[in-house]
Amino acid sequence: MADRATLSVRSLVIAPGASPVTQAIAPGEIVGLAGLDGHGQERFLKVLAGLERPAAGDVTIEARAITSFRKAVASGIAYLPRDRRSTGIFPTQSVLDNFAVSTLSRDMRFGLLSFAARRRRYEAYREKLSIVAPRPDASITTLSGGNQQKVLLARALALEPAILLLNDPTRGVDVATRHVLYDVFRGLAADGMALVILSSEIEEILLLCHRVLVFREQQVAAEITGNEMKSDTVIAAMFGRAA
Amino acid sequence: MSGFRRMAERWRGAGFATVLLVILIAVNLLLNPSRFHPSAWGALIGLAAPLIGAALASAPVILAGRGGIDISVGPLMGFVNAIVIQLLFLKLGISSPLVIVPAALLIGAIVGAANGFLATVVRIQPIVATLGTYLILTGMTLTILPAPIGPAPVWLKAMAGPWSALPLALIFLFWWLVRQTPYYDQLMAVGSDDRAAYTAGVPVTKVRFIAYVMTGILAACAGLMLTALIGSADPNIGPTYTLIAIAAVALGGVSLAGGRGGLLGAAIGAIDIFLLQSVLTAFNVSTYVLQIAYGVILVVAVIMTALQERLSGRKG
Numbered sequence: 001m002a003d004r005a006t007l008s009v010r011s012l013v014i015a016p017g018a019s020p021v022t023q024a025i026a027p028g029e030i031v032g033l034a035g036l037d038g039h040g041q042e043r044f045l046k047v048l049a050g051l052e053r054p055a056a057g058d059v060t061i062e063a064r065a066i067t068s069f070r071k072a073v074a075s076g077i078a079y080l081p082r083d084r085r086s087t088g089i090f091p092t093q094s095v096l097d098n099f100a101v102s103t104l105s106r107d108m109r110f111g112l113l114s115f116a117a118r119r120r121r122y123e124a125y126r127e128k129l130s131i132v133a134p135r136p137d138a139s140i141t142t143l144s145g146g147n148q149q150k151v152l153l154a155r156a157l158a159l160e161p162a163i164l165l166l167n168d169p170t171r172g173v174d175v176a177t178r179h180v181l182y183d184v185f186r187g188l189a190a191d192g193m194a195l196v197i198l199s200s201e202i203e204e205i206l207l208l209c210h211r212v213l214v215f216r217e218q219q220v221a222a223e224i225t226g227n228e229m230k231s232d233t234v235i236a237a238m239f240g241r242a243a
Numbered sequence: 244m245s246g247f248r249r250m251a252e253r254w255r256g257a258g259f260a261t262v263l264l265v266i267l268i269a270v271n272l273l274l275n276p277s278r279f280h281p282s283a284w285g286a287l288i289g290l291a292a293p294l295i296g297a298a299l300a301s302a303p304v305i306l307a308g309r310g311g312i313d314i315s316v317g318p319l320m321g322f323v324n325a326i327v328i329q330l331l332f333l334k335l336g337i338s339s340p341l342v343i344v345p346a347a348l349l350i351g352a353i354v355g356a357a358n359g360f361l362a363t364v365v366r367i368q369p370i371v372a373t374l375g376t377y378l379i380l381t382g383m384t385l386t387i388l389p390a391p392i393g394p395a396p397v398w399l400k401a402m403a404g405p406w407s408a409l410p411l412a413l414i415f416l417f418w419w420l421v422r423q424t425p426y427y428d429q430l431m432a433v434g435s436d437d438r439a440a441y442t443a444g445v446p447v448t449k450v451r452f453i454a455y456v457m458t459g460i461l462a463a464c465a466g467l468m469l470t471a472l473i474g475s476a477d478p479n480i481g482p483t484y485t486l487i488a489i490a491a492v493a494l495g496g497v498s499l500a501g502g503r504g505g506l507l508g509a510a511i512g513a514i515d516i517f518l519l520q521s522v523l524t525a526f527n528v529s530t531y532v533l534q535i536a537y538g539v540i541l542v543v544a545v546i547m548t549a550l551q552e553r554l555s556g557r558k559g
Binding site for chain 2 (some may be wrong): 073086087091100105113116155
């Protein structure tokens, strides 16, 4: 596990004219992002990942500014993209290659790659995430959607991040796999990782998260915690009604 | 076991080309046993080497995907040929391989870097960028060398005779080493899906740029093999290799969309074309018909590869 770190968001304006967001996401916390599609929650997550630039304000992790995706990765942020078919998997590559692509240099032995070391690293995550893949050297497209997603999660976790950003991680994933993923997320948080989960399903957010930020019109319309975390409250905030 | 599987996986990609290879070898052996006798292998490989080299050179940028292609490979071979013979050997009187080989590779790397800069940093479409380089190199070659001239250093000519397998072996050793570095996985990831590669933290532009430099260096190797074969300098031969090399790469199961295939497939594709040429020449077929045959084989090969992929996709 990498060092624990707090992700700080200061006066962040996602889109011109919206009111600024200030947040601190602490180690061990699971924060949910909710909102109707296109109301800024995805943009917020991408700004945290350094993939998009905000209109104003900054994102820092332990005093290091996140201004680009590369800096985000170097500072211990891992990002799991939403659309795994278009921005996640490499369809022509094997399961093992798909897993290793973000952390290739960790398998270097005397200047050359050790495929045995890569295999060992993969096996550890395969067990942890209970990935069902009979052959790691088979093409990733032979796996089910849920298992492809687990391989992508393994790729992100292999970076040993302090902060894990998940963009709708259970989209198109079967129910059994979802629960495996939920357990994994809770376990990671218990080990001190901070997780930010964007989900299009309110139940999922209520089940997993310690608090939820509800987005409406490119700004945080409500921050909901504790006993207030009920689907009525979240839906009301999503539609801009007082609960 | 897993090594065997990896091997099988790799051969399957070039499936049709491999079947064609076996058939063509058999036909050639029947038609012309003396030409394919082991004692003639040196000369035979030397004869095929420039085409194999050109195909190997074309492969890295194609593997890198998003329309990556380098049509200046042929003219670069011709340019290296002209510089080595006309400038280095005849004008400056340099014949040492220790100067000629590094100089040729350096030229290849510079041209490759120029192509890579245009295609990945300036972001001109690769086919247009390398078309520019194609024309520039063709013109420069004709300026340096208006008419064919000879000879070539003795050691270089030996590279098309008894030592003809050496340059190809060195290229494969080089590629084997590349495969043992993170770069190879990054190249295949970029070729497979560059947006996914970016979100996985792969430096996409850098990876593509290096692919162009590798193509340039390999094209320079092919240029040396061409020089060895013709034992002279000829400004008109180089450019003819461009399109046939791309045909060989496609035949060898390397997807022009990127991320699929490898240098072994490209080499097999090139050998197929060479052997086909050899069969048809044995029948005294005119070179015009030869062109038609290349075209037909290429189309059939691409269809077969697509069918094979669709079938194996359904099974999985």
